[in-house]
Structures are given as structure tokens and as C-alpha cells.
Amino acid sequence: MTPAARLQATLDLYAELARSERTADAVLSAWLRGKRRLDEPTRGAILDRLHALLRHHARLGWWIDRHGRRDTPRTRIIAWLVLGEGLKPEQIRRLFTGAPLAPAPLSEAEHGLMLKLQGAAMDSAAMPEEVRLECPPWALAPLRARFGAEFAAEMAALLAPPPxxxxxxxxxxxxxxxxxxxxxxxxxxxxxxxxxxxxxxxxxxxxxxxxxxxxxxxxxQDEGSQLVARLVEAQPGERVVDFCAGAGGKTLAIAAQMGNKGRLIACDVSEGRLKRCAERARRAGLQNAEMRLLSGETDRWVKRHKGSFDRVLVDAPCSGTGTWRRNPDARWRAPEEQGLESLVALQARILASAARLVKPGGRLVYATCALLGEENEAQVAAFLAAHPAFSVVPLSVAAPELTDSAHPEYLMLTPARHGTDGFFAAVLTRADLPAAGA
CATH class of the missing domain: 3.30.70.1170 (Sun protein; domain 3)
Incomplete structure (x- = not known):
């Protein structure tokens, strides 16, 4: 595939992302399934350029707006070629030829933008800090509150591709x-x-x-995700629930802890995710895991199995702020669509319902891949206030080998400090004799 054809493929993908409600991962997976004949270097070049565009979303938009041009996938790619790849005008014109499989020639406005950007750098002193650090408006205040003086360093770490x-x-x-x-x-x-x-x-x-x-x-599996599964500390022969299993990354890790002995139930409201979980479980050689499709957090199955499980993991749906380095498009999507308050309310309902499954003396682990206090410590505090039968197991007790958490009681991991995705996990236990009304 020629350089111009690679650029057109990137443009097609970028345009699809701009008009699609699906995540970048979903769009890319579908595209790759239809391009099996592409060699690995070509695939890599296209995907690397696409991810670079996503990681520089706010900055590219700022430059386009600064020069009064219409924000389109083409103008963004042109801006990237100049600011990100350092191409000269003649090099860019050779890519936009209109030949078969190549992008159409530059319009007058696009050509003007290309010339105006020559000599500029991606980052500008005139940029607001949130633009330079690619922080969406909805997350600016809570992330500043979370990190304080470390805000810039943590946001920069979230821009780096993950290992x-x-x-x-x-x-x-x-x-x-x-x-x-x-x-x-x-x-x-x-x-x-x-x-x-x-x-x-x-x-x-x-x-x-x-x-x-x-x-x-x-x-x-990211190291942080592995550590969340470790906190479940499931033992062979126990009864365990992964309440929001998704595609099963933590489910598989928990099953391995159990040595294929006992009963592990992976629950989710998405049949597609559970099918993927089941496929991975078969490939991993799991014999103690079963899938359970739920209609919602208050599915009748939960009531029927109240107090039946030794361990329950609630890896709650969240803002995903801790995963931005591997999902750069996510910062410009949720939770704006439903609002952070609605998301926090959903987490509270899920946690309260899943807690019913924990037997006296059992362990409940609440986790997110989020960095916001509203979804993490505040969520746990509200749960404990409403459910006095539960108490915190400090991290020093639950996992004494983990001595570098950013929180004294809970597991809190950040990209800049730990080199992982951002994760939070609280280990709770239910009293042997539940308090009245719990």
C-alpha cells in the first residue's frame, strides 16, 4: 500500500469514528476483520497514525479554530501531518493527489491551513492548560481536585501509549x-x-x-487490573461472583486463583460481553466458571442468592478516566452523554445490590478504572454509611505487599506514579452477624 493509500485508509477510519457512536476499539476491530490481507507494517502504520490523531484531539482542534478553518477529519489530518509529523508542503501535496486510493487534492482553505501551520509546534504557550493536556471540560475540576500539584504530570502520563x-x-x-x-x-x-x-x-x-x-x-491484562483481581483473594473451593464481568479479564484471573476449584459466576447485562468471556474461559481451560446474564442490577437472581457467596467483585461501570492512555477517544465521550451524577447513582445501585450476595464474614471488593473521587472514596463512604454490616479491610491487611498505593486504606493506582492504568479498589467485609436492617 502506498503512503497516500495508507493516509486515505486512516482518513476513512477517522471519519467513521467521528460519525459513529461506537468506541474506537469497536470500529477498529470491525475494520481489521475486513482487512485481513493487509500486512502487519501497513496495519501498524495506519493504526499508529489514527491513535496519534486521537491523542492530540484537543490540540489539533485548537489550532484549526485559531486559524478560522472548519473542523473536519481532513483538516485534522492535515494539521497532524504538519504539527505531529513535521511534513513540508510539497510532501503533503504529494499525498493529496486525488489518484486512485489517495486523498482528494487540497482545497484552497486546506492549503492555506497547511501553510499557516508551517513552523508551529503542537503545543503552544497560548493554549489553555486543559487543551495542552487533553483534559475534557467535564473532568477538569474533579481531576484538579484529585491530583492538585500533580495534575499536569498525571495528565501527561495519560497521554502516553501504555506498555x-x-x-x-x-x-x-x-x-x-x-x-x-x-x-x-x-x-x-x-x-x-x-x-x-x-x-x-x-x-x-x-x-x-x-x-x-x-x-x-x-x-x-494491565498490571492494575491484575492487582484488583488479586484483592478478591479467592480460594479454591469458594463461591465467588464477578458481578460486572464484562469480557472477563478479571474473571479469568480469579478463576486461576481458585485453581479451577469451587464455583465462579460471571455476571453482566450484556450478552455479547458474556459470550466473549465464555470464549476466553474455554481457551484458558477454566472448568469452574459459568456465565449469568442479568436484566439489571436488581435482577431476581440476586435476591434468590442473597448471602450465598464468599467473595463478590463489583468492577463497576465508570467514567474510564484511568484508561485514557489506552482509550484516548473515551475522554471525549462518556460520561457527558448521561452526566457524572447519573453514573455515580448507577454505581451506588449496583454496589448495594451486589452486596446482598455476600455471606456473613465474606469479602466485597468495589473497583473502578476511574480517577475521580466521586466514583471511588465518596462512593465507598456513602455505601458504608448506608450498610453498617460492612467495614473496610485496610490495604495493609488485605495486601500487605502493596506498599505504594496513593491511598492509605484503598488501592489507588495512577499512570504517573505506578506506570499502570488508573485503578481504585476498596476491600470490604461483612460482619459475621449482620447488623439489624443491613
Whole structure:
């Protein structure tokens, strides 16, 4: 594929994202399924450019507005070629030729924008800080409140592409053996220090080159997500629920903790996500996991199984602010569509309902991949006030080896401080004798 054809492919994808309500991951997955003949370097070049456009969304828009041009996928790509890739006018004109599979020639307005941007840098002293740091208006105040003097550093870390973290499936492999296999293939990897089964690749590469992904010996899972699953501390033979299982990343990690013994139920309101979870469970060799489709957080199944489970994980739907480095489009989507208040109310309902499943003496873990206090500490505080039968298990007790959390009682991870996605998790326990009215 020629450079011009690659650019047109990127433009097509970018335009699809602009008009679609689906996430970038969903759009890209559908596109890749239809482009199986593309070689890996071509795919990589297209996707790298697309992700660069998403990571520079606010800044590109600021420059386009500054020069009075209409904000379109084409003007954004032109601005990126100048500001991000440093291409000269003649190089850009050679890409926009109108030839088969190439973008149409530059319009007069587009040509003018290209010339005006020559010599400029992506970041400008005239930019508001929130634009330079790609922080959407709805999240500015709560993130400033969260990080204080560290706001700029944390936002900058959320702009960096994430590393590739993997979890070794203890049911099928050992970490030492997997590291040896990586070394034999010339793929630099090192063990993650906070997790017993995690490893990190030192460079980005095609997933087709990663041994163990197809066999279920390895799963792609951020170190922070692995740590949330670790806090569940499920034991062989126990009864465990992953209440918001999604596609099952934490479900698989919990099942491995249990050594395929006991009963693990993965719940979700999305049949599609549960099907994906079931596929991954089969590949991972899980025999103790079952899927449960719920109609909502108050599904009758919850009432029928009240007080029946040793461990319950609530990985609640959230703003996703902690995942912006791997989902750069997410910061410009939710939760504006429904409002942060509505999202926090939903989390509270889910947590309260899932808590009914915990038996006396059992453990409840509430987690999000969010960085906002409203979704995390404040959510837990409100739950505890309304449910006196539950109390906090401090992180020093639940996981004494985790000594670098950004919160004294809960697990709190941030990209700048820990090199992970942003995660929050609170470990709670239900009293052996539930308080009246709990």
C-alpha cells in the first residue's frame, strides 16, 4: 500500500469514528476483520497514525479554530501531518493527489491551513492548560481536585501509549517458563514486581508474535487490573461472583486463583460481553466458571442468592478516566452523554445490590478504572454509611505487599506514579452477624 493509500485508509477510519457512536476499539476491530490481507507494517502504520490523531484531539482542534478553518477529519489530518509529523508542503501535496486510493487534492482553505501551520509546534504557550493536556471540560475540576500539584504530570502520563502487560495463566503455564520462551524469541520482557503472574513487554509489537495468547497460557491484562483481581483473594473451593464481568479479564484471573476449584459466576447485562468471556474461559481451560446474564442490577437472581457467596467483585461501570492512555477517544465521550451524577447513582445501585450476595464474614471488593473521587472514596463512604454490616479491610491487611498505593486504606493506582492504568479498589467485609436492617 502506498503512503497516500495508507493516509486515505486512516482518513476513512477517522471519519467513521467521528460519525459513529461506537468506541474506537469497536470500529477498529470491525475494520481489521475486513482487512485481513493487509500486512502487519501497513496495519501498524495506519493504526499508529489514527491513535496519534486521537491523542492530540484537543490540540489539533485548537489550532484549526485559531486559524478560522472548519473542523473536519481532513483538516485534522492535515494539521497532524504538519504539527505531529513535521511534513513540508510539497510532501503533503504529494499525498493529496486525488489518484486512485489517495486523498482528494487540497482545497484552497486546506492549503492555506497547511501553510499557516508551517513552523508551529503542537503545543503552544497560548493554549489553555486543559487543551495542552487533553483534559475534557467535564473532568477538569474533579481531576484538579484529585491530583492538585500533580495534575499536569498525571495528565501527561495519560497521554502516553501504555506498555503491553500480560498475565500468565497459572492453570497452563509458569511465569519463569514464559519469560524464557520470550527470550528465546528475542522478545524483551520482564516480570512485573507487584504481581505474581504478570510480565511486561519492553516494546510494542504485533500480538501475532506473542506466544501463548492463542492457547490461553497468556492474557493481555494491565498490571492494575491484575492487582484488583488479586484483592478478591479467592480460594479454591469458594463461591465467588464477578458481578460486572464484562469480557472477563478479571474473571479469568480469579478463576486461576481458585485453581479451577469451587464455583465462579460471571455476571453482566450484556450478552455479547458474556459470550466473549465464555470464549476466553474455554481457551484458558477454566472448568469452574459459568456465565449469568442479568436484566439489571436488581435482577431476581440476586435476591434468590442473597448471602450465598464468599467473595463478590463489583468492577463497576465508570467514567474510564484511568484508561485514557489506552482509550484516548473515551475522554471525549462518556460520561457527558448521561452526566457524572447519573453514573455515580448507577454505581451506588449496583454496589448495594451486589452486596446482598455476600455471606456473613465474606469479602466485597468495589473497583473502578476511574480517577475521580466521586466514583471511588465518596462512593465507598456513602455505601458504608448506608450498610453498617460492612467495614473496610485496610490495604495493609488485605495486601500487605502493596506498599505504594496513593491511598492509605484503598488501592489507588495512577499512570504517573505506578506506570499502570488508573485503578481504585476498596476491600470490604461483612460482619459475621449482620447488623439489624443491613
Amino acid at each position: 503491553l502487560d500480560l498475565r500468565v495463566n497459572a492453570l497452563k503455564a509458569e511465569r519463569a517458563a514464559m519469560l524464557t520462551e520470550f527470550q528465546g524469541l528475542g522478545l524483551p520482557a520482564h516480570p512485573l514486581t507487584r504481581t505474581a503472574h504478570g510480565l511486561r513487554l519492553a516494546e510494542r509489537l504485533s500480538l501475532a508474535r506473542v506466544p501463548g495468547l492463542k492457547t490461553g497460557a497468556l492474557e493481555i
